[in-house]
Amino acid sequence: MMDALHANLRREDAKRRVYMLTRSAFAGQQRTGATTWSGDIGASWEIYRKQIGAGVNFSMAGLPYWTFDIGGFVIGAYGGVFSRGGKDPAYQELYTRMFQFRRLRADLPLPWFRDPA
Numbered sequence: 001m002m003d004a005l006h007a008n009l010r011r012e013d014a015k016r017r018v019y020m021l022t023r024s025a026f027a028g029q030q031r032t033g034a035t036t037w038s039g040d041i042g043a044s045w046e047i048y049r050k051q052i053g054a055g056v057n058f059s060m061a062g063l064p065y066w067t068f069d070i071g072g073f074v075i076g077a078y079g080g081v082f083s084r085g086g087k088d089p090a091y092q093e094l095y096t097r098m099f100q101f102r103r104l105r106a107d108l109p110l111p112w113f114r115d116p117a
Contacts, residue, residue: 006032025063035065042080043072043094052101070098 002020009018020034029036038054041047051068058066071094072078075085082091 002026002029002032002034006034021067025058027062030063030065033065035067036063038066038068040073040078041069042078043075043091044079044081045094047072047079048094048098048101055101067102070102071095 002022005020006018009016018033020032021037022029022034023037023039025036036058038051041051055066055068058064071086071091072080074080075082075091082088082094085091086095
C-alpha cells in the first residue's frame with residue numbers, strides 16, 4: 001500500500017517530497033520515505049528505555065526512519081507515571097533526555113498540542 005501511495009503522490013507532483021507516517025513496517029519501506037511511528041506512548045523512564053531499543057532495532061534492520069512521541073502522547077496515560085504533568089521536575093528531565101535521543105535521529109516529530117512546562 002505504501003508503494004502505491006508513494007507512487008500516486010509522486011505522480012501528482014514530482015517536485016514535492018513525499019512523507020508518510022505509519023504504525024506498520026515492512027521490508028523495503030525506506031524506498032518510499034515512510035517513517036514508522038511507535039504509536040501512542042506514556043511518559044516513564046521504562047517506556048523511554050524500550051523506545052531506545054526499538055529505534056536501534058529498526059535502524060539495524062535497515063529501516064532508518066523511525067520515531068516516537070517525545071514526552072509521551074499523554075503524560076499521565078499509556079503507562080505514564082508523572083501525576084503532576086509537565087510541571088514535575090522529574091518529567092522535565094525525561095522530556096529533555098527524550099529530546100537528546102531524538103536529536104540523533106533524522107526526523108523530529110512532536111506532539112504539538114501541549115506545552116510540557
